[in-house]
Amino acid sequence: MRLRNVRGAREEMLVNPYVIQEPQQYKGHVAVQIFGNNNPIFIEVGMGKGQFITSLAALHPEINYIGIEKYSSVLIRAIEKQEELQLPNLKFLRFDAEYLPDIFAPGEIAHIYLNFSDPWPKDRHAKRRLTSSRFLGLYDQILADGGIVEFKTDNQPLFDFSLESVKESGWTLLMQTRDLHHSEFAEGNVMTEYEAKFSAMGNPIYKLEAVHDK
Numbered sequence: 001m002r003l004r005n006v007r008g009a010r011e012e013m014l015v016n017p018y019v020i021q022e023p024q025q026y027k028g029h030v031a032v033q034i035f036g037n038n039n040p041i042f043i044e045v046g047m048g049k050g051q052f053i054t055s056l057a058a059l060h061p062e063i064n065y066i067g068i069e070k071y072s073s074v075l076i077r078a079i080e081k082q083e084e085l086q087l088p089n090l091k092f093l094r095f096d097a098e099y100l101p102d103i104f105a106p107g108e109i110a111h112i113y114l115n116f117s118d119p120w121p122k123d124r125h126a127k128r129r130l131t132s133s134r135f136l137g138l139y140d141q142i143l144a145d146g147g148i149v150e151f152k153t154d155n156q157p158l159f160d161f162s163l164e165s166v167k168e169s170g171w172t173l174l175m176q177t178r179d180l181h182h183s184e185f186a187e188g189n190v191m192t193e194y195e196a197k198f199s200a201m202g203n204p205i206y207k208l209e210a211v212h213d214k
């Protein structure tokens with residue numbers, strides 16, 4: 001994603017009520033202390049401008065959603081949407097996914113979405129891909145028993161890499177498709193910003209879901 005420095009975005013992160021500040025302090029108690037309930041928590045890692053998770057939060061008030069994004073200049077766009085909608089079940093974290101186990105306790109997360117994650121095409125950067133075995137190991141630490149990782153992309157090499165990574169890491173593949181929008185899984189699909197852009201260009205959308213038995 002090409003990043004533009006948005007004036008004041010970093011400062012806004014530190015005071016905005018929709019951004020969880022010093023998240024480590026809530027580890028193990030996020031649902032109760034942040035959302036005031038015991039509902040399951042679903043996260044999107046690398047949320048970007050938040051179209052996907054905002055739509056989901058509006059559709060499913062019985063689920064707590066947290067969008068995680070490392071850049072303030074992108075996250076600010078998600079915050080702007082949420083300030084209009086004021087959904088009680090949607091919060092954000094400005095954080096690098098590398099530190100997920102510092103923020104969430106084992107089993108605290110019910111579901112993880114990865115959408116159009118950065119491909120990091122060079123082999124030497126493979127460990128940075130959010131579907132690498134390194135990241136799958138982090139997700140495993142925070143996911144509840146039966147918790148699912150859902151991944152969508154338009155990038156075929158990244159999808160092939162992710163399929164391998166899922167298998168090598170001992171996860172079970174629940175579904176996969178190489179053309180989501182024309183598949184049996186199309187119904188109920190919620191589009192992300194990147195998905196809308198790339199599918200409008202005619203690119204097929206790839207999707208997989210995987211689970212790691214505890």
Ligand code: SAM
Pocket residue numbers: 001045046047048049050068069070071074095096097098114115116117118192193194195
């Ligand atoms: N998910 C959105 C979509 O589908 O429209 C945005 C996709 S964009 C290509 C990938 C986003 O992931 C970028 O905003 C980037 O800053 C974020 N990202 C990449 N690596 C990350 C990490 N380790 N932790 C948190 N966010 C990350």
